[in-house]
Amino acid sequence: MSEPMRSEPTGPLAGRVALITGAGGEIGTAIATELASLGAAVVCNHRDQADRDAAEVAARAARARGPSAMLVAADVSDAAAARHLLDRVEETLGRLDVLVNNAGTAVFGPIAGLTDEQFDAVVSANLRGVFNVCREAAGRLADGGRVLSLSSSSTAMALPGYGLYSATKAAVEQISRALARELGPRGITVNVVSPGPIDTAAFRRGKTPDLIAHFEAASPLGRLGTPADVAGAIGLLCRPEAGWITGQNIRVNGGQV
DSSP states (O other), X not given: OBOOOSSXXXXXXXXXXEEEETOOSHHHHHHHHHHHHTTOEEEEEESSHHHHXXXXXXXXXXXXXXXXXXXXXXXXXXXXXXXXXXXXXXXXXXXXXXEEEOOOOOOOSOGGGOOHHHHHHHHIIIIIHHHHHHHHHHTTSOTTOEEEEEOOGGGGTOOTTOHHHHHHHHHXXXXXXXXXXXXXXXXXXXXXXXXXXXXXXXXXXXXXXXHHHHHHHTSTTOSOXXXXXXXXXXXXXXXXXXXXXXXXXXXXXXXXX
């Protein structure tokens, strides 16, 4: 669903359209709110009906801060669904200026104990989904556009139990470096944002107070990150002033690594 614009949008992204995949959740909501506050019309993607309510929270937050927001259901790990998603954005809003690849999942555990099903689920969500959407968006993004993909600071930390998750995120980083060169002649920048520990309900689930304190102490800044920290970095990279930053991996982790 979409809502008409309340007034003429203002801000550095006024008149631009931003698509956020996997927009539900605290980080997705913060990203939607940030881009809307910069003036963009926001498209909040969710996988299926089970994820719709969470994505609607993101869309409502975007509508409160920006010109408009709409929901589009699509499992981006399916190539046809990813194509349908980009078709809907073009048909409804007429253009695409910003793509944020936020959809993903996580399975943690020693490599020796992971199953084929877990491998397929993580690779499909974290790697195939980004590949599908980037492939579809590459020829549709407006000149001067932005592509941002979420990775993880775990790719630089070699944490036990994170091998599969980190491998898929490292692959996203490499795809982004190549895509930056491929789209650079059109003035499109492609970057990665790699959060460290972010204080969300999902992060805290199953962790003891001592373990959370350990993550806080690992940062020179002495705290966990927030969804707003991640969204702020993405907003900065979407601004016109960031047009000379491309092919980079921005680690938003408070100096942890």
